[in-house]
Amino acid sequence: MNFSNLVWWACFIVAGVWLQQGLPGVDVLVAGLLVSLQERRHYQTFWLLLVLLLVQEGAGTLAFGSTVLWYGVLVVFFNVGRWLFEAENLAFVVLLSLGLGACHFLFTLMMASLQQLDIPQDRLLLESVWQACVVPPAWWLTHIVRRRCMGDAYTV
Amino acid sequence: MLDRLAEHAGLEFVGAILKPGVWARDQVVSSWNNYLDLVGVREENEALHEQVRTLSQQVQVASEERAELARLRALLELEPPEGWRPLGARVVANRLGPQAALESAIISRGYYSGAGPGTPVVTHEGVVGRVYRAGPYTATVLLLTDPGSRMAVLSAVNRTAGILVGTGPRGLLEMKYVPQNARIEVGELVLTSGLEGAFPKGVPVARVESVSQSDLSLFQTVYASPLADLEALEEVLLLERPPVQPGARTLPLPAVNATQGVGPGTGHGPGQGNGTAGHGGQRAQPVQSNQPAPRAPRPQPAQPAQQTQQPQQAPQPAQAPRQ
Incomplete structure (x- = not known):
């Protein structure tokens, strides 16, 4: 991972965190992880995953582990889905985002139950829908901006 | 006569010749001046627009700062409880x-x-x-409205005790464990009771919105609205606990962990203070510890010298608040 790539991801994370401030309960940074997975740069994905885990877990209020599950599911869904679809296909991303939205609801509910927390389910459902809706445009924007900034060397 | 002829003919002729030229010259000069003025006006206009923008921004910043000043003044006017910083x-x-x-x-x-x-x-x-x-x-601050938030409170007038529990986002707070025969009125302020030392005593928390009695329950159903505007928080005050006097013994407090926090699961049972007990309180177990909690000492006792002579007290078991 060269310096410009590092700077790009740092800027992405900063922008993503600011966006997340306006969208409580929604993970915007997952779009970056998806782009990194599509680039098939495992070393980059590993470090990005690590940083995003720390960011999301640190900002959250649930016990550690929810984000591990959440991103783990993304990696699994991506690798399974890649057998059936083109990784950069929009339909694939939309399906993936639907799956992620559903997992967001299930995992948060499960982790809250395990921690004996009472959380409003109607709000969680709404946030999961938002999550599913946010991923495709966030992925598209990240994909386009990254291609513009970093050139074709980093595209899928 | 010739003068008159000259005036009426020659002069008019000259005038007729000159006037269009002069008119044309005036028009050209005027147009040129207008053009030059226009250029100046445009530049001036742009400069004024820039000035207006700058001033608007300054006004905006100033009004924001003024609002912030008002809020900070209000915060400064708040007298913290004695001993709490x-x-x-x-x-x-x-x-x-x-x-x-x-x-x-x-x-x-x-x-x-x-x-x-x-x-x-x-x-x-x-x-x-x-x-x-x-x-x-x-x-991260756990807000009052979270369903996992628990706080021991007293009503300001009737001194009725209860546990204030959040009911979710934008919801009211429910004051639990208020006995059927306890007096509490709509509009009454609800204050922290100071039990367990997690909060100083007497800080306003909420105002009672509704009181109803049920035949099926031993307790009244009391709802209160938080006094602080939790949707528009910008600045807050933290009340740092008073330092423990050297040699003074303290009651054991629930252990706190910088990574785990004090949230659900480390709370207190009903009537045991201001913990943020978990849902249902099933994990609410007071931690038995003989070590003074490093970041959660009790408020400074009024007579520390006397306290140091008293044996250390065991923590009170969970109990419903008494009248």
Whole structure:
């Protein structure tokens, strides 16, 4: 991972965190992880995953582990889905985002139950829908901006 | 006569010749001047527009600063309870990220700067909540409205005790364990009771909105609205606990953990203070510890010399608040 790539991801994370401030309960940074997975740069994905885990877990209020599950599911869904679809296909991303939205609801509910927390389910459902809706445009924007900034060397 | 002829003919002729030229010259000069003026006006206009923009921004900043000044003055006017040190903090964000399932806010202080887990958070209007998780310089505050929030309270007039529990976002607070025969009125202020020392006593928390009695329950159903505007928090005050006097013995307090926080699961049973007990309180177990909690000492006792002579007391078991 060269310096410009590092700077790009740092800027992405900063922008993503600011966006997340306006969208409580929604993970915007997952779009970056998806782009990194599509680039098939495992070393980059590993470090990005690590940083995003720390960011999301640190900002959250649930016990550690929810984000591990959440991103783990993304990696699994991506690798399974890649057998059936083109990784950069929009339909694939939309399906993936639907799956992620559903997992967001299930995992948060499960982790809250395990921690004996009472959380409003109607709000969680709404946030999961938002999550599913946010991923495709966030992925598209990240994909386009990254291609513009970093050139074709980093595209899928 | 010739003069008159000259005046009426020659002069008019000259005039007739000159006037169009002069008119044309005037027009050209005027147009040129207008053009030059226009260029100047445009430039001036642009300069004025820029000035208006700058001034508007300055006015905006000034009005924002004035509003902030008013809020900070209100915070400064708030007299903290004796022995508790107030620390200002900014609210950096509200719920942030997919794992922010609880009603929370992120503030600009952490355990290095006075915001250890369990630290009470207030505004000049009333109690906001308490620090739930703390990093070195940033902390998460669990708001009153979270269903996992528990706080021992008293009504201001009738001194009726209860436990104030959040009911969710934008919801009212429910005051639980208020016996059927206890007196409490709509509009009455609800204050912290100071039990367990998690919060100082007498800080306003909420105002009673409704009181109803049920034939099926031993307790009244009391709802109250928080005094602090939890949806628009910008600055808050942290109340740092008074330092423990050397040699003074303290009651054991629930253990706090900078990474785990004091949230659900480390709370207190009904009537045992201001903990943020978990859902259902099933994990609410007071931690037996003979070590004074490093970041959660009790308020400074009024007569520490007497306390040092008394044997250490065991923590009170969970019990419903008494009348």
